[in-house]
Amino acid sequence: MNLTEYLDRKRNLLPDYRKHCHVCNRPESVCLCRLIQPFDTRTRFVILMHPKEARKQxxxxxxxxxxxxxxxxxLVGVDFTQDSEVSALIDDPDYTSVLLFPAPQAVNLSQDGYRSLTGRHGKLQIFVVDGTWSLAGKILRLSENLxxxxxVSFTPRQPSNFQFKKQPRAECLSTLESxxxxxxxGQEQGVEVAGSHIEQFPxxxxxxxxxxxxxADGF
Structure with a gap:
């Protein structure tokens, strides 16, 4: 075997790194951007992501x-106590800020909770911790301001469709499903106006x- 044949054979053993979409951060062959139609909402969602979750693609x-x-x-981080952007969002007078977390004292938004919370400012700002239960728990333990x-919480209408990832409890949903x-x-309670745009989520x-x-999503 000559040198050229040897190098060609070695090249064939190298992994086939695929081009990625720089928007959805997925391989171009399974890019989801064609399904994404950005829209506005009265509710503001602040998604807090643990660095380990942020590295997942x-x-x-x-x-x-x-x-x-x-x-x-x-926003990506672990302890948001001193985070200036999170503090500014919490202090925004145009929104009532809440944390999505199933605490015993949480207001259940499935039980007309939107109306009870939006009376003062009219608009809700929901902080959502994105990550596994252990990662989310660490963020909440460290972040005093959160x-x-x-x-606030909700009552799921059906089990999660996260078929390839086991949820810790039957009532747990993915961030997107939540x-x-x-x-x-929000729409059913008359405080959200997103209309049919929300049907792109499922x-x-x-x-x-x-x-x-x-x-088809391997790396």
Whole structure:
């Protein structure tokens, strides 16, 4: 075997690194951007992502939510106590800030909770911690300003469709599924005006699950 044949054979053993979409951060062959139609909402969503979750490219749904929602922020960190941007968002007088967390004293938004919370400012700002339960727990343990926010929760209407990732409890949903349900509840209670735009969430999620089950998202 000559040198050229040897090098050609070695090249064939190298992994085939695929081009990535710089918007949805996925391989171009399974890019989800064609399904994403950004829209505005009265509710502002602040998605707080643990650095370990931010490094995932296969199944993270927090970034997809941020791409869809014009009125959203995506921040990466662990302890947000001294974070100037988070502090400024909490202090924004145009919004009532709450934390999505199933605490015992949480206001259940499925039970007309939107109306009870938006009376003062008219608009809700929901902080959503994106990550596994252990990563989310660490963020909340360290972030005193987040723990001080009123907690809100919801009652799931159906189990999560996260078929390739086991949820810790039957009532747990992915970030994308949670935000979709929150927008549905807001519309039903007359405080959200997103209309049919929110129906792209299940379409995006179904495609994400399909890609994962087909194994077409490997790196």
């Amino acid at each position: 296969k199944c993270g749904t927090g970034r997809l939510c941020h791409l869809v929602l014009k009125n959203s922020r995506l 723990r001080a926010l009123p907690a 935000i979709h349900l929150l927008l549905e509840l 379409e995006i999620f179904s495609r994400l699950v399909e890609i994962q089950l087909q194994g």
